[in-house]
Amino acid sequence: VAPLLSQHASSGPGGLPKLPLPVLKDTLDMYLRCMKHLLTEEQFNKTQNVVKQFGAPGGVGELLQSKLVERRENKANWVYDYWLNDMYLNNRLALPVNSSPAMVFPQQHFRAPIDSLRFAAHLISGVLEYKTLLDSRALPVDYARGQLAGTPLCMEQYYRLFTSYRLPGPERDTLVAQESSVMPEPEHIIVACKNQFFVLDVVINFRRLNERDLLAQLEKIARMADSEEERVPPIGLLTSDGRTEWAESRSVLMKESTNRDSLDMIERCLCLVCLDDASGPELSDSARAMLMLHGGGVAKNGGNRWYDKPMQFVVGAGGCCGVVCEHSPFEGIVLVQCTEFLLKYMAASVSELPAPRKLRWKCTPEIHKLLASSADKLQRFGQVENLDMNVHKFYNYGKEFIKKQKMSPDAYIQVALQLAYYRCHSRLVSTYESASIRRFQKGRVDNIRSATPEALAFVKAMTDGELSTSETVKMEMLRSAINVQTKYTILAITGMAIDNHLLGLREIAHELKMEKPEIFKDEAHLISNHFILSTSQVPTTVEMFCCYGPVVPNGYGACYNPQSDHIIFCVSSFHESPETCSTEFVKCLVQALLDMRDLCSKCNSGSNPTQQRQGQTLETHTQTDTSWQRKTPQRPTELTKNQQMLPQILLKTPDQTKVEAQTQTSSQGDAQGLKNGSKS
Secondary structure (H helix, E strand, O other): OHHHHHHHHOEOHHHOEOOOOOOHHHHHHHHHHHHHHHOOHHHHHHHHHHHHHHHOOOOHHHHHHHHHHHHHHHOOOOOHHHHHHHHHHOOOOOOEOOOEOEEEOOOOOOOOHHHHHHHHHHHHHHHHHHHHHHHOOOOOOOEOOOOOOOOEOOOHHHHHOOOEEEEOOOOOOEEEEOOOOOOOOOOEEEEEEOOEEEEEEOEEOOEEOOHHHHHHHHHHHHHHHHOOOOOOOOHHHHHHOOHHHHHHHHHHHOOOHHHHHHHHHHHHOOOEEEEEOOOOOOOOHHHHHHHHHHOOOOOOOOOOOOOOOOEEEEEEOOOOEEEEEOOOOOOHHHHHHHHHHHHHHHHOOOOOOOOOEEOOOOOOHHHHHHHHHHHHHHHHOOOOOOEEEEEEEEOOOOHHHHHHOOOOHHHHHHHHHHHHHHHHHOOOOOEEEEEEOOOOOOOOEEEEOOOOHHHHHHHHHHOOOOOOOOHHHHHHHHHHHHHHHHHHHHHHHOOOOOHHHHHHHHHHHHHOOOOOOHHHOOHHHHHHOOOOEEEEEOOOOOOOEEEOOOOOOOOEEEEEEEOOOOEEEEEEEEOOOOOOOHHHHHHHHHHHHHHHHHHHHHHHOOOOHHHHHOOOOOOHHHHOOOOOOOOOOOOOOOHHHOOOOOOOOOOOOOOOOOOOHHHHOOOHHHHHOOOOOOOO
């Protein structure tokens, strides 16, 4: 890896280097290595020829690479705009379930309605405190942990938490980031209550409201929302629709000046606080996860949302609380850091004010019709009735046991996910695991491809070759799969993975108005970007967990949160797919984790600890900054875009050992062969 870092010399704001551009040949070789074992022999032979032609001297690939080299010279980050459009803004699917992840807080026990309002006031107070840190640029810089620890990370994403908005467009959305130099800083939040929206000014006469004042204002809002007069339809439902449909509905709304004013207040607010009605008795983790992702549909709190805002804090009267995020402005590590600040702030922790204002809407028959259509789609297609969510807390062991085996917990869990998928479906499939590239200016993420040839060899030995393969050989195969996973991670976090590179080559060809190169029309390219298994690690230091939906109709979303003595898994799929079942997948995953534990216990119990330490394995948090990140599927016809990135954050504690240097010192050829992750 070392020689590849020499490209990083040119540094920009904050002294961060520019994202490097991998060598074309390296990316093409790695692409073939990633795909060979996932294709039939016939498919692979065809792909090999197509790739060879693309990379031939003087060919299309060389031309496109030279254009990317120019682009890298002229931009802070050569892939950022391409990536943002491909990952999010071009995507036409509805945001709930398909794109927006949620963080589920611990169940709250509110005894009376005032308790939930008090919790909301406390939360808002924490948001204002955090916003003050951001405004004064007082947030300490994040540093990489785990692999290649100590490097400062790009902080740009934090400054979009409360100042951006995703504006729907007919073909592509726009990420609007408010610059305080142009626009006055927003000094209000929007409170949603019983599907009505209220403006809550949080700064009045240059004074930030204290908690007592905030509570008084929230009580007024709750009373106003209860009043039957002037109750308008649930306009928020429109934001849950497909992006093109919502763009059309928004232009209909904009015809009325009343609606324009209300939209402006929502689009410029700091964040939303959604005061939800109670959803029945104490809910399971899976039920709370689903309520966070889609509000429970039209009959519950599905209309009490505005999905275009990056941060929507949900406070349910029954104690179901959390935050739903629009994912285009920032990655999961930023969400986790902000949320953990708020929960810790809350744990530590009236003058006459003008009444909050209710936003008014003018609803023509046309708007009523659009609302009915959005409501129907939220309920039936892909969201409320279709989502199959299973939150499972695995208590047999956690990351401490894995670290005692001198293995990386993240890599170990990734291999367990491959074993679980193989047991369910007798094959491996394209898998997405995201790696943060925040070491570089404007860095977001790239992909680590976890369905490696080494993982396939191991899972086959554990299933098909159960009796014929000795325990010692299986153990060697497990170590090999974990080592490779870690090497891929290093390549990805140092800007040497293949997905962003392939995306850049494809987009440059499009900009040059060339015919789409054969490599991007080839079946292997479609297969490589149809991420049936979309996984990510989102560790937390406070009690909460992250969840999201699958990224393709026949896929699984698998988010995991490793703790010292247990692991939380949130597995999602769609009921409509005959191929998937979250409960079955969780059963196979539990079995995989138990089988891997038994294998380690048998093979490691009598082994010499000194021998073990000699670099056979790796500490888990290689992924420390493999931030979560999700890619949502595009139009069903365009599988190319169906990849997704996911929560994958590592908050590493000081006592965790570093990944052994061994991971970086394998032969250069090996390293070149390991930059894995393909998205385009």
